């Protein structure tokens with residue numbers, strides 16, 4: 005019975021074993037050690053599941069998590085300290101503090117596109133916060149899922165951290181049978197995110213939802229077009245475009261359209277060669293279903309570069325599309341593949357209207373060397389996070405919180421923000437007993453003047 009796992013974890017959590025700094029530090033060190041021990045096996049599993057090169061897999065998955073552990077270990081003691089905050093006049097001579105309490109038993113659900121990083125990075129926050137955790141890797145990355153299950157079982161007791169494999173729509177309801185998680189941390193698609201939110205709402209379980217959507221990149225007339233092209237191609241082709249914060253589509257000012265397309269073609273050839281389909285560094289599409297879905301987008305515009313694909317290896321060339329058919333699926337769905345629709349615009353407001361058709365993107369990338377253009381996009385569009393003159397890299401800065409807004413998600417994590425996500429900031433006012441002014445107690449009659457003096 006699956007539900008016995010979180011129930012056993014709850015009993016273990018209730019013993020208080022996970023509370024101390026020493027315990028949390030030890031567990032992070034054990035996680036660090038097991039990742040290092042299995043490093044080459046993880047890289048192999050990621051190659052099996054997604055065809056990622058060892059270098060790409062290390063930078064975007066293994067190295068990423070090791071970095072998070074190192075940063076967390078360096079700061080955990082400080083984060084765990086009760087934090088003193090100011091006390092208002094009415095409550096003086098009291099003092100005020102925030103105590104960061106663990107949440108309890110949490111559930112972490114990950115997708116297939118960064119199947120290692122997106123499971124382990126939240127786990128680091130959960131451990132740092134002093135919680136127990138049930139991890140649900142994606143069944144669509146079976147090699148990584150099986151390996152993570154082996155690694156976690158090797159270092160942690162199931163009563164502390166457990167991996168449950170399988171399909172989410174059967175696993176999660178089974179886990180929730182008669183058990184209330186303290187938090188559900190979900191990374192994945194918008195429809196599944198909504199289903200999880202509903203399941204969680206029935207038990208008033210708080211959630212973090214790291215979702216997707218259509219993230220625009222905008223190249224203005226004042227952009228460094230060559231640099232922009234390199235950074236857009238990297239963002240679109242890393243993991244063959246199967247990245248939640250990949251630039252989904254491109255808006256280019258008409259004055260630099262030709263130059264941008266030329267530069268994009270040049271960047272693609274420089275990075276992936278003339279034959280990307282045979283380039284062993286270029287990842288594949290996760291499944292036949294996703295591959296077929298992506299192929300349907302190819303005829304929805306004019307192919308100005310790429311367009312080739314290989315059924316056997318499930319690879320699709322980095323592809324640039326212009327003249328997109330109005331209302332085509334490619335501008336309704338999150339593309340999640342190496343196909344880049346390009347639109348030209350004549351003024352900001354026309355470009356803004358295109359962006360506003362898909363509100364609240366997870367990321368937005370603006371390429372410009374003009375500060376008023378930069379400010380315009382920052383102010384006009386609510387989005388999760390992003391870059392000026394770059395793509396993706398905001399995600400790799402542990403000092404920045406990562407997460408969406410509206411349709412693209414709820415909550416944030418990374419660095420200290422993971423710690424805050426997996427703890428409850430318990431506010432406490434401490435009042436000394438030597439001062440007990442009568443005006444704070446009934447009868448209140450006649451004290452209005454005094455109240456108004458303190459509260460206005």
Ligand code: NAD
Nearest residue numbers: 114115116141142171172173176192193196214215216248
């Ligand atoms: P998905 O929503 O299909 O699946 C994600 C996880 O949820 C898997 O582990 C799956 O087994 C589980 N699941 C599926 N149905 C479930 C249900 N009914 N109840 C509980 N769990 C269920 O997503 P995916 O296809 O694996 O990933 C792609 C999506 O994830 C894209 O939309 C992408 O943008 C998004 N994503 C977001 C981020 C982010 O950080 N914001 C990162 C990566 C991917």
